[in-house]
Amino acid sequence: MSSLVRRLKGRSPAEIIRLIGHNIAYYAREMTPQARARNRQFQAFDETWGTDTFAIRELHTLDVDPAIAAHARRYQASNGTDMPVWFADLDVDFARTVFIDFGCGKGRALLQAARFGFARVIGVEFAPELVAIALRNRDIMQAKGALAAPVDVACMDAAQFVPPVDAPLVCYFYDPFDDAVMAPVANRLSLLTQPVTIIYLEPNCVGQFRRCGGWSESRSAGTLVLRNAAAMAGQA
Template identity: 35%
Template structure:
């Protein structure tokens, strides 16, 4: 729970800045425009997580649209060439934004059934109003158990969980890379509390960093 407290404290500090308040207004404007529910925060105690996972997960807080744009610019990619995966997608806002770019596919991975249901409702509303250019997809379960799809991957992680679940996700991505070494697999880690844990793995190379985002690439180098 200490990790969750750290994220909560950092989020409160960031929301106190003028830039953060402007971002919050933009987030609320997104919901007003589309009739969605993506801005309202939900604390861990209100989520349907077992105790063991609550200790390794953080409260729901959506990241702003500008963060996805910054991550794409940092990676210097054409979204249409990549499958987008949001690990810990919550109510699905970033998945909706990815579907509007569009990426080749836009997938959200979320443990909470409550949040997944909200994300699917948001997706239906957003799509019905013409916001999505590809159909948003959602997978419910432990992110460490999610099997990445084929194709080039652009993975997005907004510090949604602790290092144990993170390592499980990285294991899956490394296995996917081993099956098809030619395909690019990128990880944009926002508010990267455990970024050094990614950098310490031999299969990952940090390409660049800016604006509280660390961009990693899965390579063909693996531990023996």
């Protein structure tokens, strides 16, 4: 009961309702054959590399700022199986492009993206314990020669993160937080003038990008992709 109280503390009735709906939808998805097959694949990744990316971490089990946690989601590894398809569709010049995972958790997407030879791979994560795990996972795979790009993780509130402005960006979101955090993130990304492409799984806060304007929308392997004007010009 105490953990439930911690999870609900500071949330408005509307936020509690959304949280309940999010959890019901999550557990319903996890019962499907597709989800079970995905989980077996995720576990195989950790067994292969000796990493720790699979196990879910609920926010109430982490030592985090409750004011920020009220707007965040649990840690759950995201599926990077479609990354080759996404990147092929985007025609990414890896050597010039920075990959950013907003809400990177234990770093599963970072590790998979870093195998493609980006100029840099950056994770943004507010939970220090998850950052430490992500960096350990990076070190494990780096020691095995499995990464083709440097990986770093910024331990901070994503709403305060300032992306690099000296390279094209591919930004990755796996429904990491709610509108309160996504609003300033979308505002900052919308002001950038270099090519910016967003891969957005479970895009519950896509309205923040639509509010800003200037983003084209398409799909790649069923996943929402947003591009700013500079990225669209590069596709022409």
